[in-house]
Amino acid sequence: xxxxxxxxxxxxxxxxxxxxxxxxxxxxxxxxxxxxxxxxxxxxxxxxxxxxxxxxxxxxxxxxxxxxxxxxxxxxxxxxxxxxxxxxxxxxxxxxxxxxxxxxxxxxxxxxxxxxxxxxxxxxxxxxxxxxxxxxxxxxxxxxxxxxxxxxxxxxxxxxxxxxxxxxxxxxxxxxxxxxxxxxxxxxxxxxxxxxxxxxxxxxxxxxxxxxxxxxxxxxxxxxxxxxxxxxxxxxxxxxxxxxxxxxxxxxxxxxxxxxxxxxxxxxxxxxxxxxxxxxxxxxxxxxxxxxxxxxxxxxxxxxxxxxxxxxxxxxxxxxxxxx
Amino acid sequence: xxxxxxxxxxxxxxxxxxxxxxxxxxxxxxxxxxxxxxxxxxxxxxxxxxxxxxxxxxxxxxxxxxxxxxxxxxxxxxxxxxxxxxxxxxxxxxxxxxxxxxxxxxxxxxxxxxxxxxxxxxxxxxxxxxxxxxxxxxxxxxxxxxxxxxxxxxxxxxxxxxxxxxxxxxxxxxxxxxxxxxxxxxxxxxxxxxxxxxxxxxxxxxxxxxxxxxxxxxxxxxxxxxxxxxxxxxxxxxxxxxxxxxxxxxxxxxxxxxxxxxxxxxxxxxxxxxxxxxxxxxxxxxxxxxx
Numbered sequence: 095x096x097x098x099x100x101x102x103x104x105x106x107x108x109x110x111x112x113x114x115x116x117x118x119x120x121x122x123x124x125x126x127x128x129x130x131x132x133x134x135x136x137x138x139x140x141x142x143x144x145x146x147x148x149x150x151x152x153x154x155x156x157x158x159x160x161x162x163x164x165x166x167x168x169x170x171x172x173x174x175x176x177x178x179x180x181x182x183x184x185x186x187x188x189x190x191x192x193x194x195x196x197x198x199x200x201x202x203x204x205x206x207x208x209x210x211x212x213x214x215x216x217x218x219x220x221x222x223x224x225x226x227x228x229x230x231x232x233x234x235x236x237x238x239x240x241x242x243x244x245x246x247x248x249x250x251x252x253x254x255x256x257x258x259x260x261x262x263x264x265x266x267x268x269x270x271x272x273x274x275x276x277x278x279x280x281x282x283x284x285x286x287x288x289x290x291x292x293x294x295x296x297x298x299x300x301x302x303x304x305x306x307x308x309x310x311x312x313x314x315x316x317x318x319x320x321x322x323x324x325x326x327x328x329x330x331x332x333x334x335x336x337x338x339x340x341x342x343x344x345x346x347x348x349x350x351x352x353x354x355x356x357x358x359x360x361x362x363x364x365x366x367x368x369x370x371x372x373x374x375x376x377x378x379x380x381x382x383x384x385x386x387x388x389x390x391x392x393x394x395x396x397x398x399x400x401x402x403x404x405x406x407x408x409x410x411x412x413x414x415x416x417x418x
Numbered sequence: 419x420x421x422x423x424x425x426x427x428x429x430x431x432x433x434x435x436x437x438x439x440x441x442x443x444x445x446x447x448x449x450x451x452x453x454x455x456x457x458x459x460x461x462x463x464x465x466x467x468x469x470x471x472x473x474x475x476x477x478x479x480x481x482x483x484x485x486x487x488x489x490x491x492x493x494x495x496x497x498x499x500x501x502x503x504x505x506x507x508x509x510x511x512x513x514x515x516x517x518x519x520x521x522x523x524x525x526x527x528x529x530x531x532x533x534x535x536x537x538x539x540x541x542x543x544x545x546x547x548x549x550x551x552x553x554x555x556x557x558x559x560x561x562x563x564x565x566x567x568x569x570x571x572x573x574x575x576x577x578x579x580x581x582x583x584x585x586x587x588x589x590x591x592x593x594x595x596x597x598x599x600x601x602x603x604x605x606x607x608x609x610x611x612x613x614x615x616x617x618x619x620x621x622x623x624x625x626x627x628x629x630x631x632x633x634x635x636x637x638x639x640x641x642x643x644x645x646x647x648x649x650x651x652x653x654x655x656x657x658x659x660x661x662x663x664x665x666x667x668x669x670x671x672x673x674x675x676x677x678x679x680x681x682x683x684x685x686x687x688x689x690x691x692x693x694x695x696x697x698x699x700x701x702x703x704x705x706x707x708x709x
Contacts, residue, residue: 327439339473341426371427
């Protein structure tokens with residue numbers, strides 16, 4: 095044992111970079127919602143970028159260490175404390191055996207990543223240590239952490255040691271309003287031209303139903319559908335399709351009212367039409383949105399989506415270089 | 419049937435084989451996804467067949483979206499000439515229709531249903547022109563089903579009944595989805611049956627439960643030790659009605675590690691099936707129950 099959970103936070107889970115390859119059986123990729131933040135946290139403490147770390151949402155856990163370790167907290171601004179004393183986010187710091195890591199209230203963003211030198215040791219299930227709670231799979235016993243859980247580390251080491259930091263320009267959080275770039279497609283042709291325009295010009299707000307499966311948005315205008323015959327097998331609502339696959343980041347609009355963007359623990363398919371997909375470069379940002387955050391969807395084409403993807407990779411390369 | 423290709427962001431291609439459901443569309447989707455798998459295209463990370471469509475997830479740093487699209491169109495050209503024959507399994511799934519657990523749940527969510535004064539089965543029977551729920555139940559288990567998709571949540575099969583269009587049962591989903599569905603509920607929405615692999619939210623009508631687990635992340639159940647998910651697309655399912663006593667007996671056998679689902683391997687030919695559906699289904703049953 096190396097870490098004892100004194101209090102678990104709201105829904106703190108073990109996550110790495112996920113479990114690709116089983117989506118065709120309904121098992122989603124899972125892994126950190128903000129993958130950039132996870133990678134940086136691991137780099138700061140000297141772990142492999144994809145090592146298993148803790149993802150805390152809205153509220154931090156309280157953890158007692160029974161071995162010396164190096165820790166870094168990235169992502170949303172959830173200020174860490176060691177024995178009650180403030181530590182910097184996006185920086186590595188040391189914790190001694192017997193000390194307690196706790197957190198102040200969340201200041202911005204939604205999810206913080208807590209990397210611990212050595213990396214968290216839970217069983218590898220289907221190639222990953224990530225938690226998929228809906229399927230009771232992976233992570234710590236297939237669920238979020240609970241009080242008195244005891245976590246092990248793969249090795250007890252101080253890793254890269256304390257005092258490493260990432261400059262503010264290389265940290266990334268959503269703006270206000272948040273802008274999520276999306277590629278129209280999938281069943282975009284089912285909606286009227288006016289609804290298509292409104293979708294991208296309206297300001298939406300994150301609804302309380304926002305979790306690792308998906309984020310729901312409210313406040314924009316309802317979607318109007320083009321007149322068309324209902325396809326056999328789709329169901330009676332104009333927003334129904336013959337159940338098909340859902341891309342990660344796809345934007346479904348059940349009943350034409352409130353869009354839902356699917357995330358890392360996505361349901362793999364279902365019977366609702368989709369208007370498009372949030373591009374890969376902006377998926378991390380969704381994981382940092384709190385309920386009620388104002389959000390706009392920004393229309394992009396494939397060329398812009400790929401350019402944004404390269405920008406993100408370039409930013410990650412800068413972090414790698416700065417910590418090398 | 420006209421295939422439509424559309425990008426899901428920069429990492430997915432969604433291929434709609436047909437807007438409406440048919441066995442022909444399902445077979446083409448299965449054949450194309452098999453084609454993608456066999457070709458071993460670099461950069462493909464997920465191959466997901468669905469009922470009348472499929473989805474490929476790819477890494478655009480390895481293969482560009484347009485190159486991926488071109489590969490799929492080539493595979494479609496080959497799939498046009500594929501014979502509609504597959505080697506697959508036929509599986510008996512025992513179902514306790516009108517069970518007390520789904521009944522308790524459907525009563526709890528009555529205000530979200532089209533017919534707040536009846537049950538899901540009574541409603542399904544009525545709108546499909548049956549005299550009563552028992553007649554509907556008989557139609558549900560008398561002809562076999564294709565697993566036409568696995569997904570939504572881990573290991574959940576969507577099933578499409580192997581009868582002609584005129585005999586297809588169609589039932590809308592709940593007006594608003596429930597927040598609870600018992601584990602292993604046999605559900606219905608649109609023209610699809612499903613088996614809920616885990617307890618959770620759901621919008622399909624509820625007809626019964628199966629005592630046979632189909633998903634086990636701990637891999638402790640005897641027949642799920644090799645892999646945690648039981649079904650795969652292309653499996654054929656025959657529902658067998660059971661009573662409360664048999665249900666409980668199977669539950670006990672599952673717990674004791676002695677339950678083995680009835681499974682046989684079988685060759686399915688869509689062309690032969692279409693020539694005489696009832697006779698073909700009869701033959702499938704003979705394979706399942708012959709020893």
